[in-house]
Amino acid sequence: MSDPAAQGAVHGAIDAVWRIESARLIARLARMVGDVGLAEDLAQDALVVALERWPESGVPDNPGAWLMAAAKRRAIDHLRRDRMLDRRHLEIARGSREDRADPEAEILAALVDPVGDELLGLIFTTCHPVLATEARVALTLRLLSGLTTEEIARAFLTSTSTIQQRIVRAKRTLREARIPIEPPPATDLPARLQSVLEVVYLVFNEGYSATAGADWLRPALCEDALRLGRILAGLMENEAEVHGLVALMEIQASRLRARTGPGGEPILLNDQDRSRWDWVLVQRGLAALDRAVSRGGLGPFALQAAIAACHARARTPEETDWTRITALYDALAQLTPSPVVELNRAVAYSMAFGPAAGLEIADPLLGEPMLAGYHLLPAVRADILAKLGRFAEAKTELERAAAMTENAKERGLLLGRAAGMEKRMAGA
Amino acid sequence: MRVMVIVKASEESEGGVMPETELFAAMGKYNEELVKAGLMLAGEGLGPSSQGKRVRFDGKRRTVIDGPFAETKELIAGYWLWQVKSMDEAVEWLKRAPFDGGAEVEIRRIFEAGDFGDEFTPELRAQEEGLREEIARKAKKA
Numbered sequence: 396m397s398d399p400a401a402q403g404a405v406h407g408a409i410d411a412v413w414r415i416e417s418a419r420l421i422a423r424l425a426r427m428v429g430d431v432g433l434a435e436d437l438a439q440d441a442l443v444v445a446l447e448r449w450p451e452s453g454v455p456d457n458p459g460a461w462l463m464a465a466a467k468r469r470a471i472d473h474l475r476r477d478r479m480l481d482r483r484h485l486e487i488a489r490g491s492r493e494d495r496a497d498p499e500a501e502i503l504a505a506l507v508d509p510v511g512d513e514l515l516g517l518i519f520t521t522c523h524p525v526l527a528t529e530a531r532v533a534l535t536l537r538l539l540s541g542l543t544t545e546e547i548a549r550a551f552l553t554s555t556s557t558i559q560q561r562i563v564r565a566k567r568t569l570r571e572a573r574i575p576i577e578p579p580p581a582t583d584l585p586a587r588l589q590s591v592l593e594v595v596y597l598v599f600n601e602g603y604s605a606t607a608g609a610d611w612l613r614p615a616l617c618e619d620a621l622r623l624g625r626i627l628a629g630l631m632e633n634e635a636e637v638h639g640l641v642a643l644m645e646i647q648a649s650r651l652r653a654r655t656g657p658g659g660e661p662i663l664l665n666d667q668d669r670s671r672w673d674w675v676l677v678q679r680g681l682a683a684l685d686r687a688v689s690r691g692g693l694g695p696f697a698l699q700a701a702i703a704a705c706h707a708r709a710r711t712p713e714e715t716d717w718t719r720i721t722a723l724y725d726a727l728a729q730l731t732p733s734p735v736v737e738l739n740r741a742v743a744y745s746m747a748f749g750p751a752a753g754l755e756i757a758d759p760l761l762g763e764p765m766l767a768g769y770h771l772l773p774a775v776r777a778d779i780l781a782k783l784g785r786f787a788e789a790k791t792e793l794e795r796a797a798a799m800t801e802n803a804k805e806r807g808l809l810l811g812r813a814a815g816m817e818k819r820m821a822g823a
Numbered sequence: 824m825r826v827m828v829i830v831k832a833s834e835e836s837e838g839g840v841m842p843e844t845e846l847f848a849a850m851g852k853y854n855e856e857l858v859k860a861g862l863m864l865a866g867e868g869l870g871p872s873s874q875g876k877r878v879r880f881d882g883k884r885r886t887v888i889d890g891p892f893a894e895t896k897e898l899i900a901g902y903w904l905w906q907v908k909s910m911d912e913a914v915e916w917l918k919r920a921p922f923d924g925g926a927e928v929e930i931r932r933i934f935e936a937g938d939f940g941d942e943f944t945p946e947l948r949a950q951e952e953g954l955r956e957e958i959a960r961k962a963k964k965a
Contacts, residue, residue, distance in 0.1 A: 411911035415860070458915075618906060625861030675864055675904065 405450045408458075413442060416459040417541045420466060422513035425576045427470055431520055432566035435538060437473070441465035514539075515630045516577040518623075521565075522591040525572050530565040531594045532601075533558050539626075540619045550616050551601065588631075592640050592696060595623050599644050603651075617648055628683070638687035639697025645680030646703040649673040661805065665712040677707045698727045717747035734763045742775055750782035770799035774809065781816065790816035825864070825933040826905050826913045832872070832898035833926070837891060839871045849921035857905070857916070866903035904933075 417438060425434035441462045455461045521534040536542045536550075544562065548555040579587040602616030624641040631637050653671040656662055684704050687697040702723045709715040724740040737760055745753025757776050766772045777792035793813035797806045835842075842850070857863035872890035879886040892898060907913045913930050922928060 407909070407911040408915065411909060411915040414908055414912050415915055622861035622906070626859060629859035629861070679864065 402450050405454060406446075408454050409442070409445055409449060412445075412454070412458040412462070414541045416462055417442075418517065418539050419459070419514060420462055421538050422517035422576075423463065424466055424470055425517055425520070426513045427467075428473065429576065430566075430570055431517065431534075431538060431576060432563075432570060433473070435566075437466045437469045438462070440469050512578055512630070514626070518591055518627065518630075519578050519587055520569060520574055520576045522587075522594045523569065523574050524587070524590050525574060526565050526568055528594070528597070530561050530568070531590070532597055533561045534565045535594050535623070536598065536619065537562055539623060542619070550613055588634060588636065591627065592636060595620050595627065596640060596644070596696070598623070599647075603647060614651075617644075617651070620644060621648060628686075633690055635687045635690035635692060636694040636696050638683045638690065639694055639700050642680045642683035642687055642700035643696050643703060645676045645683055646700060646707050649676035649680060649707070664706060665715075669710065672707070680704065681707065693726065695727065695731045698723055698730065702727075715746070717743055721747045734760055734765050735769075737763075738766070738772060738775055741779070745779050745782070750779045753779045754783070768799055770796040770805075770809075772796075773799070777812070777816075781819070786816045786820040790820070824907060824909070826907060826910070827931050827933055828866075828903040828905060828913070828917060829899055829929040829931060830868075830901040830903075831927055831929065832895050832900040834895060836900040837871045837873070837895050837898065839873070846921065853920055856919070857903070860916075862905050862907055862916070864904040864906055866901070868901035869899060872898050 420438045420441070421431065421434045424437050425431045428434055428437070444465050445458070445462060449455075518535070518539060521538055522531045526534065532551075533547055536547050537544065542550075544558050545555050548558040551558070578584075598616050599620035602614050602618075602620065621641070621644050624637070624644055628637050628641050649672045650664075650667065652673065653667040653669070654662055680700065681704055684697065684700050687693065687700065693701060702720055705716050705720050705723070721740065721743045724736065724743050728736050728740055737756060741753045741757035741760070743753075744756055754776070757772070757779060760766055760772055763772075773792040773796040777789040777796065780786075780789040780792060790813050793809050793816065797809035797813065800806050800809065841847075854863065854866065857866075872892045875890040875892070877888040877890070877892070879888060905913060905916070907916070910930065910932065917928060917930060920928065
């Protein structure tokens, strides 16, 4: 095939096949050879062969099986070499031949093994607690989402060589720690799953709170995270928190296009045009939340999703069920207490039971060191104080918040509100 | 990006003939794969056009036309909504669908520039969403 257009089309198809097949391919190979780094190398080798052959022969009917067969041949070659080395070592060590399980037979057995939890094993390995969080994220995006090192580097606004090193080191750490590539035993599952969910949500937030809007890759991380979450939900049907996380991400993602005005200014939840929410994602989020609830209760992700769902269910801000939201924040504060949760609880209480109830929760937070530089604390207190008619204090708080924020648009907004307090003081 | 995968009507679908059990099973398996891969957002089959209506707009006049409609091949019998990385990925996935017998299935890109694209401007960050994303981030640090 010498026609460049046709060749381009084949390369596009190979790219797409790789996106679809690479995670499963690597997962299965990793299970066979016991090493994610080697598995990725083998899979990449198979891809190189495809890139050489397919432009001539055309893309085969079952490209996934083709790649697997090519990679499998390499895996067997590798293990044969490995076994010969092993034998030589054994002979040197013991001066005799040692019978041991035939690795080739083991591989062939693994190949016909219908158990489809390889992918799950791979996710738990790339998110293993033995790795630093940033290494988990890089390795997961590389091996599970099929992102290139360059794409990951751009998404995290860092250099390709940094990501490259991070991935190389992560693979080595896994090899040296002899981490088995399989889902954890039931006793370890809750803690290990927590680590997986955190990685997925981190990826999501990296895209969701993107500051660099010019780069499409950061927002695209939301899609990658959502896909990882949905894959996980498919593999771990019975885990409530997996559905909780998916629900949270779907509902948050549904608001993406309503969150900013034409000038890029942030639009608060209650001021958003709800018709611009993505209702397909809202419905999917609510359905995922139902699955979380029906699988036994609400963990931290499901609780946050349930709060998001309260907003999603309200057709207008006035219809928001704030009483339910206070109950959910109470539960969240019990499960994962933090000053930021308290601050949100204060907002919810003020909306549900009046400003005095909110202020009672917000005031003690003034002594909280973690919130010392957090502009939303004075901003929230200002709202509550204004509702109580304490405009002068509200004005001071708004000015304090304005001084704390690093975001120019937000500072303008806060100073504008402070000026508004002045007028209300004059009117009072 | 999102695509709509449009399944065209056939004489069978227009005749209200339900697919055979094997095809239902194969389609169910395929749908399951799509869901597990995290790309299927929605999908439905549509009733025959004999149960459908059309409304024609002409000035202020509204004329209701009852089905069935004649041009079978141009009619839609069902659709999927997929979230994919590229049109190529959509094509690769569609190739795996259990259709046969000369069926033609169409993939069309859905316009949604705003979703993850242009409307993301700098300085978006902190204040939105009733603080929820802040919670998640800070709670983790706490």
